[in-house]
Amino acid sequence: MQVNLVEAKTILIKTNLPGSDFVVNPYNGCSFGCVYCYAAQIARWHHPGEKWGTFLDVKVNAPELLEKELLRLEKKLKSKNFGSIFFSSVTDPYLGLESKYELTRKCLLTLADFGYAGKVAIQTKSPLVTRDIDILKRLKDVAIGFTVTTLDDKVSQFLETNAPPVSSRLKALEQLHQSGIPTYAFIGPILPYFVAQPEKFKEILDKLEEVGVTEVWFEHLNLSPLTKFRLYQFLQKESPSLIVFFEKSNTEEYRDRLEKVIQEVMKGRNLRLGLGKVIHHRKLPKKK
Numbered sequence: 001m002q003v004n005l006v007e008a009k010t011i012l013i014k015t016n017l018p019g020s021d022f023v024v025n026p027y028n029g030c031s032f033g034c035v036y037c038y039a040a041q042i043a044r045w046h047h048p049g050e051k052w053g054t055f056l057d058v059k060v061n062a063p064e065l066l067e068k069e070l071l072r073l074e075k076k077l078k079s080k081n082f083g084s085i086f087f088s089s090v091t092d093p094y095l096g097l098e099s100k101y102e103l104t105r106k107c108l109l110t111l112a113d114f115g116y117a118g119k120v121a122i123q124t125k126s127p128l129v130t131r132d133i134d135i136l137k138r139l140k141d142v143a144i145g146f147t148v149t150t151l152d153d154k155v156s157q158f159l160e161t162n163a164p165p166v167s168s169r170l171k172a173l174e175q176l177h178q179s180g181i182p183t184y185a186f187i188g189p190i191l192p193y194f195v196a197q198p199e200k201f202k203e204i205l206d207k208l209e210e211v212g213v214t215e216v217w218f219e220h221l222n223l224s225p226l227t228k229f230r231l232y233q234f235l236q237k238e239s240p241s242l243i244v245f246f247e248k249s250n251t252e253e254y255r256d257r258l259e260k261v262i263q264e265v266m267k268g269r270n271l272r273l274g275l276g277k278v279i280h281h282r283k284l285p286k287k288k
């Protein structure tokens with residue numbers, strides 16, 4: 001992993017991501033190396049030709065910069081609430097080196113000391129977030145989301161190669177819930193073959209309810225050209241018979257069918273559907 005210590009020019013960035021107004025990325029790049037990662041194609045602008053998962057920009061001035069930007073916006077908007085702030089869009093805020101650099105922790109401390117009144121949502125695959133429960137409790141409106149694409153550690157370690165196994169994420173969700181911190185789960189991307197079936201969804205939702213989750217977000221797989229290239233290259237090498245299942249998922253009909261299944265399995269549960277819908281990003285061909 002090539003680690004670059006860099007000075008960011010800005011850190012609180014306006015975003016069009018569903019449900020968020022700003023994003024904070026204390027790092028650019030991610031060591032977890034998920035084979036379906038969409039952020040890989042955004043980060044390539046700063047690292048053309050470098051393989052996703054092999055570089056990490058550490059924005060060493062992120063906490064100080066965040067404080068300055070919060071004060072500037074407060075002055076401009078006469079408020080301590082500028083909308084929902086999301087950690088993070090092109091990295092995992094709790095990737096391994098966060099243990100060393102603590103930039104996410106320090107950014108959260110900055111928000112707590114500032115008295116930020118808006119929502120702060122943090123999404124991760126790492127139980128390291130529980131290290132910061134002391135600060136999370138000081139935030140006025142916070143939610144911690146874990147990506148749960150499967151309940152099977154073998155599948156999570158196959159496709160989310162260097163991320164902590166899903167069993168450790170579920171334990172962390174339970175610990176956060178027991179500490180009184182609101183949690184949610186992000187089932188995204190919805191994995192064809194492994195997960196996109198009623199029984200699998202039911203198992204996942206049962207488990208999420210058991211560990212205290214009250215909100216679930218679903219997101220369709222976003223097979224943009226670069227994501228598709230990386231994913232298929234990986235599957236071709238590791239398990240070529242799976243490609244057909246991912247390819248078949250890339251149509252409007254598949255998407256519509258899956259959404260009906262999700263509506264059905266969500267019925268009668270104490271779970272809110274994040275944004276009230278299943279997220280998708282692109283128009284798809286009608287049929288394959």
Ligand code: SF4
Binds near residue numbers: 036039
């Ligand atoms: S954890 Fe998130 S940012 Fe990191 S590789 Fe996986 S999908 Fe990409």
